[in-house]
Amino acid sequence: MKFLVVGAGAVGGYFGGRLVQKGEDVTFLVRSGRRAQLEQTGLVIESHAGNWSAGVKTLVAGEEADAPFDVVLLSVKAYHMGQIVEDLRGYVTEQTVILPLLNGYGHYETLWQAFGKERVLGGLCFISTTLDAEGRIVHSSPRHDVTFGEWDGGRTERVEKILEHMSCAGFDVILSENVQRDVWHKYITIAVISGITTLFRSSLGPIMADAHGHATCKKLLAEIVEITRLAGAPTKEDVEEKTYQIVVNSPFGMKASMLYDMEKGLSVETDHLHGYLLSLAEKHGRTATEFPVLQAVYGVLRVYEIFIYSSR
Structure with a gap:
C-alpha cells in the first residue's frame, strides 16, 4: 500500500x-x-x-x-x-x-x-x-x-x-x-479547548481553577453543543457532559495547538472551527449574538489575525 x-x-x-x-x-x-x-x-x-x-x-x-x-x-x-x-x-x-x-x-x-x-x-x-x-x-x-x-x-x-x-x-x-459521530464529538472538544485557551491566552489548568474562567468554559461548551444540535449533527445525548469531563480532567498545562500557533505569531483556523459554527447557527435561523462566548472567541481570533497580517 x-x-x-x-x-x-x-x-x-x-x-x-x-x-x-x-x-x-x-x-x-x-x-x-x-x-x-x-x-x-x-x-x-x-x-x-x-x-x-x-x-x-x-x-x-x-x-x-x-x-x-x-x-x-x-x-x-x-x-x-x-x-x-x-x-x-x-x-x-x-x-x-x-x-x-x-x-x-x-x-x-x-x-x-x-x-x-x-x-x-x-x-x-x-x-x-x-x-x-x-x-x-x-x-x-x-x-x-x-x-x-x-x-x-x-x-x-x-x-x-x-x-x-x-x-x-x-x-x-x-x-x-460511526465516524461521523466521532468527527462531531472531536469538533466539539477541540472548538471548546482551542476557544477557551486562546480567549484567555492560558493553558486549561488556570482557567478551570478560576470560578469565572470555569463558568465561561462551561458556557462556551453549552453554546457549541446547542449549535451542533440545531444542525442535526449525529452526536450522543451526553456529549456535553462527556466533553466537560475531558476538559476538567485534562493536564493542568494543556494547550490547544491553536494557542501554540498564536504564541508563534502564526495564522489560526478560527474561520474553519468557530466561524463555521456561527455560520451553522445563522443557517438555522439564529444570530451570533445569541452565542456570546463563541462570538467573543471568534472576535478575539479575527482581531489577532488582522494584527499579525498587518505586522508582516
Whole structure:
C-alpha cells in the first residue's frame, strides 16, 4: 500500500514518520523549503513513545509520482485547503482514497466537491505535537490516536486493508463504524479547548481553577453543543457532559495547538472551527449574538489575525 502524506508538519510528519518506521511505503508531499530541510536533517520525531529519525521520500507539487497512491493522509491546516486540493489533483486516481485528519467539518464539503464523496473517508486524530525551530516534531501528549472509517458507516475491504497497514506502527489506530459521530464529538472538544485557551491566552489548568474562567468554559461548551444540535449533527445525548469531563480532567498545562500557533505569531483556523459554527447557527435561523462566548472567541481570533497580517 502506497501512502501520500500531505505535509511533513507536526501531525502528518508524526503519523507518516511512524508509518515509515514500521516499513510502510510513504511519500511526503511538501514545499521546497521543507524538502531541503528534510534532505539535510531527515524527519525527526522526539516523543515519550520513542525518538526516531530517518531520511524520507518527498514530492513537491507538480512532480510525477513513480506509481499511483492508495491512501492520501491529509493533516494540513484548514486555511491551506484551497491550494492543497489543486496540488492533489495530479495524485488522486480511481484507486485513491483520502483520509483527512483535520479538525472541524467544513473540509469534508471541500473534498467531496473536488474528488467525490465516495473517495473521502472520515477521520480524526488525538495528539499534541509541534514543530520546533529546527523542524523537529515534538510529541508532548500521552495520546497519539487515529480514528477513521467509511463516512456512511460499516466495514469495507478498503478500510480493513488500511487498518492492517496502519496497525502496529507505533501509534493507536481505531476503525470506527460511526465516524461521523466521532468527527462531531472531536469538533466539539477541540472548538471548546482551542476557544477557551486562546480567549484567555492560558493553558486549561488556570482557567478551570478560576470560578469565572470555569463558568465561561462551561458556557462556551453549552453554546457549541446547542449549535451542533440545531444542525442535526449525529452526536450522543451526553456529549456535553462527556466533553466537560475531558476538559476538567485534562493536564493542568494543556494547550490547544491553536494557542501554540498564536504564541508563534502564526495564522489560526478560527474561520474553519468557530466561524463555521456561527455560520451553522445563522443557517438555522439564529444570530451570533445569541452565542456570546463563541462570538467573543471568534472576535478575539479575527482581531489577532488582522494584527499579525498587518505586522508582516
